[in-house]
Amino acid sequence: MLTVSNTEGGLIASLPIGIASEDPEQRDAARRLAHRLGLPLLTSPLDRSTIALVLTAQRLEIRHPGLGSPLFVDFVKGAMGYRRRRGEGRQQPLARAIGLKGNICPTVLDATAGLGRDAFVLASLGCQVLLLEQSPIVGALLEDGLERARQAPESAPVVARMAFIQANAIDWMAKLSTRDLPEVVYLDPMYPERTKSALVKKEMRLLRTLVGDGENAPLLLEAALKCARQRVVVKRPRLAPTVAGLKPDFAIESKNTRFDVYLLRKRSKNP
Structure with missing residues (x-):
């Protein structure tokens, strides 16, 4: 077992x-x-x-x-439904870090999808998002949430822009051919949640037991930098050090979160 x-x-x-x-x-x-x-x-x-x-x-x-409360994925109601209805737009930090502006909607590989919350926000803003999740258990929750969202008229157009693969992101990115490289790779390595909410602490603690504590973040970043066509975005706590000490080209901060952005030039890769 x-x-x-x-x-x-x-x-x-x-x-x-x-x-x-x-x-x-x-x-x-x-x-x-x-x-x-x-x-x-x-x-x-x-x-x-x-x-x-x-x-x-x-x-x-x-x-x-x-x-405490059960852990599940819900893109129709609750917090995600609220964010979809509210429509925070492209001025929110995540959208700016990804490079959303004007009519630009880059293709995004969310290599650490987890419960899919950030991927759903990006898809709601028009991005085509491929979600990778290594944990088969978290992946099963995510698949269930996506399937239920496909059945709801209000969320179906958003999840139509989302696709899910259960895979090790480092291995998966290394096998991509040049024609399949995403424009943006998004990383949200697991880190201790800094919050006063005991419930969220328990949720994050459980997720860390299922997906790990982020020890492979340096390897993820290395793989992402070889994979993305345009940029890599890494989500971090606002005051946390950069992954592997690698300085980003710039960072976008919110109250509790920082998005480190690494800009890339076109790179060759065997097809």
């Missing part, structure tokens, strides 16, 4: 992960998902000894008592 570990203490410590179905009509789907992810089906009541990936009648979500 797959386990995840957390050395920070407080939420999870070497706990197994399994698949469960809350709705009897989802049992076959849960069985197929368990087979695809190589995880066991859970039949006993959920407790603190297991992290559960649960299929409900509405969605796929991660549950654990230490997490």
Whole structure:
């Protein structure tokens, strides 16, 4: 049985992960998902000894008592739905860092997609975004959120500009041919969330157990610089050091976040 570990203490410590179905009509789907992810089906009541990936009648979500509320992806309602309706536009820091201006909508490779929130914002602004996520568990949540968003008229046009691949980003970028190179590579390496919200802290702690602590950020940046046609954008805490000490061409800051932007010249790559 797959386990995840957390050395920070407080939420999870070497706990197994399994698949469960809350709705009897989802049992076959849960069985197929368990087979695809190589995880066991859970039949006993959920407790603190297991992290559960649960299929409900509405969605796929991660549950654990230490997490509080379930963790799931929702591009239709909640915070993402609010951001879509509000339409923050191209003057927001993320859009400026990516290079959105006028009618320019670069193709973006989000190499650390996670729960897909920044990718959804970029797609809502007109970008074609390819999302890569290494964790098959986080990837399953993301796929579920994308599929539900495709069924909703208000979000379907946005997710039509999003495509997802579950893959190791470093390996995947290295295999791209010249004609397939994205204009922009976006990186959001995992880092400790600086927030007063205990719930967000628990969410981020769980995500770190699933996707890692960002130790491979220097290798990700190196691969991205060889892959992007125009620029690489790295999201960081506002006061954090740059990845691998590499100075960006410029940075765009918001209250808590900084986007380091590395501009590139055309580079040769074997087709």
